[in-house]
Amino acid sequence: MADAILQTKSFGFCALEMMEKIPKGKVTTYRQIALALKNPNACRAVGNACNKNPFAPKIPCHRVVSSDGSIGGYAFGIRDKIRLLESEGIKIRKGRVVDFEKKLFRF
DNA sequence: ATAAGGGCACCGC
DNA sequence: CGCGGTGCCCTTA
Numbered sequence: 310m311a312d313a314i315l316q317t318k319s320f321g322f323c324a325l326e327m328m329e330k331i332p333k334g335k336v337t338t339y340r341q342i343a344l345a346l347k348n349p350n351a352c353r354a355v356g357n358a359c360n361k362n363p364f365a366p367k368i369p370c371h372r373v374v375s376s377d378g379s380i381g382g383y384a385f386g387i388r389d390k391i392r393l394l395e396s397e398g399i400k401i402r403k404g405r406v407v408d409f410e411k412k413l414f415r416f
Numbered sequence: 417a418t419a420a421g422g423g424c425a426c427c428g429c
Numbered sequence: 430c431g432c433g434g435t436g437c438c439c440t441t442a
Contacts, residue, residue, distance in 0.1 A: 320425060339438060343424090349439095354425040356437040361426070375438070382437030390437085 320346065321358035327416065328359070331372045334398045335414035336406060340376040345416045352376075360384050372397075378409030 327342045343352040359370040362384070371393040375381040380401065383390035391401045400407040 343438090348424070350422080351424045351438095353423070353436065353438045357425060357435080359437055361436090370437070373437075377439090380437085384437070387437090 320348075320351070320354060321361070324355045324358040325362065325364060325368045328368050328370055328373055330416075331369060331414055334412070336372050336374050336394070336399060336409070336412050337414045337416075338374055338376045339381070341413075341415060342373070356382070369393075372399075372414075374406055374409070378406045380404055380406070 323346055324342050327337075327345060331337055339352040339355045340349070342355045343349055346355075348354070355373075359368075359373065360382075362368055362370055365385075371383065371390045373381070380387055380390060394401060394406070399412060406412060
C-alpha cells in the first residue's frame with residue numbers, strides 16, 4: 310500500500326486527489342485535471358495515473374471522461390464505468406455523457 | 417469517422 | 430541517466 314503511494318507520488322497522487330474531490334453526480338475531464346495541475350498537455354499522463362490507480366475502489370476514476378464527453382476508457386471495462394456513472398445519475402447515450410457540459414465539474 | 421502527430425508520466429532495461 | 434514502449438488523451442487534417 311505505502312509502496313503504491315510512493316510509486317504514484319507527485320503527479321499521479323495529485324491527479325487521484327482531484328478525482329477524489331469530484332462530487333457524486335458530476336464528471337470531469339482528463340484535460341481539466343491536467344490543466345488544474347498546470348500541465349495542459351499531460352492529459353495522457355493523468356489517464357496513466359488512473360490506469361495504475363492504486364486506490365481502485367477508493368478513487369472514482371469513472372467520474373472522469375474525455376474532453377469531448379465520450380466515455381474514454383476504463384481498466385475494469387467500459388461497461389462497468391458506464392454502470393457506475395448511471396448508478397450516480399449520469400446518463401450515457403451512444404458512448405457519450407448526456408448533458409456533458411452541464412454535468413461537468415470544474416475545479 | 418478515420419488517420420496522424422504531439423506530448424507527458426510511469427516502467428523496465 | 431537515457432532509451433523505448435505503453436496508456437482511461439487531445440488536436441488537427
